[in-house]
Structure formats: structure tokens, C-alpha cells
Amino acid sequence: MSSLQSTTEEVMRLAAEHFKVPPEQLTPDDDFFKKLGINSLQALDLLTRIEHHFKIELPDYELQGVSDFRTLAERIQTRL
Amino acid sequence: MLDLREYQSLGEALRAALERWPDEICLMEADRDREKVRLTYRQFKEAALPLASALQDAELGSGTRAAIIMTNQSKWLISAYAIFFCGGILVPLDYKLPAAEQLQLLAHSKVEFLIVEYHLWRAIMQTDGFKNLAARVVLVTEAPSGADLGGAKRWEEFNSEREPEFVPRGRQEAACIVYSSGTGGRPKGCVLTHENYLEQCMALTSLYPFSPGVRYLSILPTNHAIDFMIGFIGPFTCGAAVVHLRTLRPEFIREAFRRYKITYMTLVPMVLKSLERGLRQRFAELPKGRRTVLNTLIKTNRALTRRKPNMKLSRTLLPQVHDAFGGELRAFFVGGAFTEPATLQFFYDLGIPVGNGYGCTEAGTVITLNDFKPFRADTVGKPLPGIAVKIMNADAEGIGEVAVRSKTIMSKYLDDPEMTSQTIVDSWLMTGDLGRIDSTGHLQLFGRKKNMIVTEEGKNIYPEDIETAFEGLAVKEFCVFAANYLWPQRSMVDEQLVIVLHSEAGKTIDKDLLEDLAARNRRLTNYKRIHGYLAWDQDFPLTASMKIKRGELAEKIRGAVDRSAVAVL
Numbered sequence: 301m302s303s304l305q306s307t308t309e310e311v312m313r314l315a316a317e318h319f320k321v322p323p324e325q326l327t328p329d330d331d332f333f334k335k336l337g338i339n340s341l342q343a344l345d346l347l348t349r350i351e352h353h354f355k356i357e358l359p360d361y362e363l364q365g366v367s368d369f370r371t372l373a374e375r376i377q378t379r380l
Numbered sequence: 381m382l383d384l385r386e387y388q389s390l391g392e393a394l395r396a397a398l399e400r401w402p403d404e405i406c407l408m409e410a411d412r413d414r415e416k417v418r419l420t421y422r423q424f425k426e427a428a429l430p431l432a433s434a435l436q437d438a439e440l441g442s443g444t445r446a447a448i449i450m451t452n453q454s455k456w457l458i459s460a461y462a463i464f465f466c467g468g469i470l471v472p473l474d475y476k477l478p479a480a481e482q483l484q485l486l487a488h489s490k491v492e493f494l495i496v497e498y499h500l501w502r503a504i505m506q507t508d509g510f511k512n513l514a515a516r517v518v519l520v521t522e523a524p525s526g527a528d529l530g531g532a533k534r535w536e537e538f539n540s541e542r543e544p545e546f547v548p549r550g551r552q553e554a555a556c557i558v559y560s561s562g563t564g565g566r567p568k569g570c571v572l573t574h575e576n577y578l579e580q581c582m583a584l585t586s587l588y589p590f591s592p593g594v595r596y597l598s599i600l601p602t603n604h605a606i607d608f609m610i611g612f613i614g615p616f617t618c619g620a621a622v623v624h625l626r627t628l629r630p631e632f633i634r635e636a637f638r639r640y641k642i643t644y645m646t647l648v649p650m651v652l653k654s655l656e657r658g659l660r661q662r663f664a665e666l667p668k669g670r671r672t673v674l675n676t677l678i679k680t681n682r683a684l685t686r687r688k689p690n691m692k693l694s695r696t697l698l699p700q701v702h703d704a705f706g707g708e709l710r711a712f713f714v715g716g717a718f719t720e721p722a723t724l725q726f727f728y729d730l731g732i733p734v735g736n737g738y739g740c741t742e743a744g745t746v747i748t749l750n751d752f753k754p755f756r757a758d759t760v761g762k763p764l765p766g767i768a769v770k771i772m773n774a775d776a777e778g779i780g781e782v783a784v785r786s787k788t789i790m791s792k793y794l795d796d797p798e799m800t801s802q803t804i805v806d807s808w809l810m811t812g813d814l815g816r817i818d819s820t821g822h823l824q825l826f827g828r829k830k831n832m833i834v835t836e837e838g839k840n841i842y843p844e845d846i847e848t849a850f851e852g853l854a855v856k857e858f859c860v861f862a863a864n865y866l867w868p869q870r871s872m873v874d875e876q877l878v879i880v881l882h883s884e885a886g887k888t889i890d891k892d893l894l895e896d897l898a899a900r901n902r903r904l905t906n907y908k909r910i911h912g913y914l915a916w917d918q919d920f921p922l923t924a925s926m927k928i929k930r931g932e933l934a935e936k937i938r939g940a941v942d943r944s945a946v947a948v949l
Contacts, residue, residue, distance in 0.1 A: 333906040340837065340906065341654050344629050360627050361451060361499055364476060367906050 308373035328370040381618040384582045389549040389574040391464035398425040401619040404592045409454040409624040412632050417454045430539030432462040438517050442467035446493035449473045455521050456602045459495045467547030470556045472603035479503040488567045492516045498523040505530045551575040560741040561842045569794030576744040579787040581613050583764035590618035597645040598624050605745045637706040646713040648838035682729040694731020701730050716838020718872035721757035744788030748823045759822035782815040783808040831865040833875035835907045856884045876911035912946040
């Protein structure tokens with residue numbers, strides 16, 4: 301199983317790729333809505349990308365109340 | 381459709397609908413591409429009555445308050461009907477609120493029953509205020525086997541074989557308590573009567589009649605006033621079907637259109653914009669020749685439907701667009717926030733009219749709606765039948781506060797006569813929105829008079845509600861405002877919140893303070909976050925009870941600085 305740190309890094313890499321921003325600009329505690337300039341629907345797009353990558357299913361509600369990469373990675377980690 | 385004049389309550393009307401169309405499909409639920417539920421009106425009744433019976437055994441009776449906190453799914457509607465059947469008052473709460481705020485509203489509404497989805501219940505149980513939850517009976521849906529439910533019961537096992545007794549309610553009695561805001565400061569629990577809903581439903585279905593065979597796609601949560609009316613009461617009292625989709629992912633929405641041959645759908649501007657972006661991108665990717673043909677067909681459709689929509693013609697001219705939406709789509713409805721006219725026109729030109737409306741919970745959901753006679757992208761339509769709209773204290777351009785009078789107006793704010801009397805004046809509901817009625821009777825909106833913002837997701841945010849997140853900031857005092865309230869402008873897009881900071885004497889706004897401010901801001905739900913701060917060096921005007929005189933403070937700020945003084949966080 302991946303560690304939380306590696307999951308967080310993977311999530312940031314996927315986000316950077318998906319929203320076309322330099323990966324070095326992202327940190328685990330970043331507010332991804334603000335940093336990526338996205339709304340909640342675009343964040344769901346990222347969730348879909350993450351699902352395909354980790355081969356898991358994340359209900360929409362897993363994004364509820366989550367706005368930083370680290371917490372998102374924690375939610376993913378419980379389903380790996 | 382049912383003649384709703386004959387019914388006294390939502391429970392009575394829904395009960396009649398279940399008898400009237402027993403073999404029609406009324407409800408489907410899909411989780412992504414997996415259909416989980418498909419019920420006829422008879423099966424819906426068979427699912428709801430054992431629950432109603434068990435609720436009655438637990439003494440849910442006339443006027444008992446029962447809350448539902450659930451995502452968009454079939455058990456929401458089944459539970460709501462069971463509550464109405466027993467004569468209960470439904471308190472639909474926003475499942476997206478943090479658990480602590482849900483607990484505040486559960487306490488404010490004094491609910492005795494709570495029906496909640498497992499993952500939401502888990503969050504509530506882990507919240508500080510959980511021990512104070514006063515609900516007598518909690519039913520949890522979809523709990524995994526062996527899960528600790530903290531004394532709650534499983535919804536799926538909570539039923540009784542005894543025939544339940546229908547409990548009648550009067551038209552003027554409360555049907556629902558719907559919170560339009562107020563989790564931080566002063567909860568605004570709109571008490572809506574059975575008459576409010578029955579009248580609203582009659583007005584809406586007179587413009588857009590549903591019937592058996594019509595399929596409505598529901599992606600908004602049913603706690604949202606629009607979905608409750610257009611995605612539950614409306615279709616059910618007309619024998620139509622509701623398709624619940626438990627995700628907002630665009631790929632599954634597209635799939636649902638085709639699979640279920642959707643007729644109508646309601647969305648918020650953010651989702652409509654997303655659909656527009658997707659379509660524009662697909663059009664742009666077409667080879668040049670095909671793109672030119674498509675553009676010509678769109679222009680032709682626009683010219684030929686200028687006076688009124690012509691579905692048959694549009695589907696013939698633009699089959700590829702309409703097939704992508706399942707081929708049966710008649711219209712979208714959009715509400716909850718301001719929609720840009722260009723987006724509305726884009727869809728209209730494709731032959732997909734968007735019923736652009738305006739409303740608020742206090743007015744029983746919808747006040748005005750576009751009737752497509754002809755389509756107008758620059759307005760929010762005309763008042764619905766039975767609803768009177770007037771402009772108060774209009775200026776030279778005819779712009780003033782929108783006031784509404786109709787049988788759909790809420791009876792009061794729960795336990796708040798003072799706010800009720802400020803909001804409903806001589807039976808006119810003061811909306812706090814600024815508008816003008818043009819020569820054809822269409823309402824145009826120009827901004828807000830009240831201190832609040834509406835996000836593109838359709839969320840109403842009142843500054844007072846988020847101030848608790850900043851309590852303890854190292855300043856003498858602070859106050860949150862809607863930027864457009866401080867500096868009025870005739871716009872209803874890109875609304876933002878601003879925090880005004882008054883430092884202690886001799887202190888300035890330093891790095892530590894800004895870091896604390898940013899950290900607190902991050903903890904707020906993303907759509908509630910403040911955009912920037914304004915440094916202010918004078919004492920705030922206060923009432924005798926030491927509350928900030930917001931109007932007076934806003935006036936002082938307005939007179940001293942403009943928007944450029946706001947530093948972005």
C-alpha cells in the first residue's frame with residue numbers, strides 16, 4: 301500500500317497535469333480551489349482522474365469539506 | 381395532472397397521485413451508470429407506508445418536526461412522503477453544510493426525528509455538539525453492517541406492517557421549515573405552508589405541464605427548494621417520473637440524458653456553464669467544413685425560432701446536438717443564482733430553451749420565469765400566474781427593490797417575529813434584490829440592496845453567518861460585508877466577501893495576523909471564503925447592546941474608500 305506522502309504527491313502530480321500548472325508550484329496544504337482557480341465541478345473532474353489512476357471509486361461526497369491535497373489524499377488512502 | 385385546488389396538503393395531494401397513476405414509473409435512481417432503484421407509483425407507496433407506520437408507532441404525528449439530511453436519492457422522497465403522510469413538518473437540511481452547522485439547525489428547528497445518510501451521520505457523531513442532539517428518533521440509511529450508529533436505527537429495518545392512518549393537515553398549516561441562511565448568527569427558518577407549495581406547484585405546472593411519460597433529471601439535492609418543487613412535488617402531482625443521479629460528474633450526466641430520454645432538468649448556473657464549455661469545445665474540435673455547416677444550422681435555427689421555440693424543427697436541423705441530450709429534451713430550468721445572458725442564448729440557439737427564473741425560499745421558490753413567448757436572455761422572465769411583483773422606491777431608471785405578494789409567500793421566519801415583520805411588510809415580501817419591470821412585464825435584475833452574496837452554485841451566503849470563523853482574530857473588531865453592499869454596483873456576478881479589520885491602537889495588520897486570517901478562511905467551505913480584507917482605523921458604530929451597526933459602518937466605509945482599498949487574501 302502507498303504511504304500517505306506518496307499518495308499526496310501523486311494527487312498533486314495528477315492535479316498539475318490535469319489543470320496544466322507546474323507541479324513544483326503545488327504543496328500538500330494548498331487550497332486547491334484557490335491555487336488551481338477551479339470550482340467544485342472542476343474538482344470533480346480531478347476526482348475522476350484520480351479514480352482512474354488509483355483504480356478506486358470515490359463518491360462525490362468524499363470531496364465535501366475538502367480543499368487541500370493532503371486531506372484529499374487521506375480520503376483516497378482509506379479506499380486503497 | 382391533479383387539480384391541486386382540491387387538496388388541503390402536500391400529503392393529501394401526493395397520496396392521490398400514488399392512487400391515480402399506480403403503474404406509471406415515478407422514481408428512478410442511478411449511481412453513475414448503475415441503476416439502483418426503479419419504482420412505479422404503486423411501488424413507491426408500498427415502500428413509504430411501512431415507514432410511515434413505524435414513524436406513527438414512534439409517535440410522529442400532526443405537527444411533529446422531522447429533518448432529512450441526505451444526498452440526492454430515492455430514500456429522500458420516500459421519507460418525505462412518509463413524514464407528510466403522518467402529518468409531520470419536514471425540515472430539509474443541506475447535506476453539504478458542515479456537521480456542526482447541521483447540528484445548530486437541528487437544535488433551532490427542534491426536530492424530534494432525523495433521517496440521515498450514513499456518511500453524514502458519521503460526521504455528525506464525531507462533532508462536538510453531538511451530545512446535545514435532541515432528536516428522539518434517528519434513522520440512518522445505507523449503514524454498513526456492524527457499523528456503530530450511536531443509538532440510531534437503520535432506515536431499512538424501520539418499518540411496520542400495520543396499516544398507517546393518514547393524518548390530514550390544513551392549507552394554512554406548516555408543511556416545511558426551510559433554512560435560507562443563518563447557521564452562524566440568526567437562523568432564517570422559512571415556515572412554508574401547504575398552501576404555499578400547492579399554489580406554487582399550480583403556477584409552475586400551468587406554464588410547464590408535466591404528464592405521465594415526462595422524465596425529469598434531478599441532480600440538485602432535494603433539500604434545495606427548486607428541486608423539492610420541480611423535482612418532486614411538480615412531477616409527482618402530474619404522474620411524471622423523476623430520475624435521481626447520485627453524482628454531478630459530467631460524463632454520467634451525459635449518459636443519463638441518453639439512457640433515460642430526459643425531458644426536463646434543472647441546474648444551477650455553474651453546471652449550465654460547464655455544459656456550455658463542453659459543447660463549445662466539441663464544436664471547436666470539428667473539422668473546419670463541418671464547423672461551418674454547424675454554425676450555419678445554428679444561425680438558421682435561431683432565425684426560425686425567434687418568436688417561439690420549435691422543438692421539432694430544432695431537432696431536425698441539429699440532430700447531433702439533440703441526440704447527445706437523449707433526443708427528448710424540451711428545456712432546462714436554471715435558477716439559484718444569476719445566469720449570464722450569453723449562456724442562455726447559446727442554448728436557445730441550439731434549440732434547447734432555458735427557463736431562466738428568479739426566486740427565493742421566502743417566496744416559495746420561484747417568483748418569475750421565462751415563458752419563451754418570446755425567449756428573452758436579458759431578463760428573468762415574467763411573474764408566475766398568481767404572483768404580483770412591484771418595484772419599491774424606484775429611481776429615475778425604474779430600478780428599486782423587488783417586492784412580491786402571493787399565496788406562495790412563507791408564513792414567517794421560525795421563532796423570529798422581528799425579522800418576519802422586517803421582511804414581510806403589509807403582506808409584501810421585500811426581497812432585498814434590485815430590479816426593474818420592463819414594458820413587456822419582464823423582470824430585470826440589477827444587484828442587491830441586502831448584505832449577502834449568491835455564488836454560481838446557487839448558495840446564498842450571509843456575511844454574519846461566517847463571522848464566527850474569525851472570532852478571536854488579533855484585532856480590536858472586525859466585520860464581514862458583501863463587497864457589492866459596501867460599494868453598490870449593478871451586477872449580480874462575481875460577488876465577493878470582504879472582511880473589515882480594525883486593529884488595536886498602535887498595532888498594524890502584520891504577517892501573523894494575515895496568516896491566521898488565511899488559515900481560518902481555508903477552514904471555511906470553499907464558496908464561503910472571503911476574498912480580501914480592508915484595513916479600517918476608526919471604531920465601529922455600535923448599538924446599545926454592543927452589536928455593530930452594519931449599515932452605518934458600510935456608509936462610513938463607502939464615503940472614505942473605494943474597492944481598490946481591498947487587499948486580496
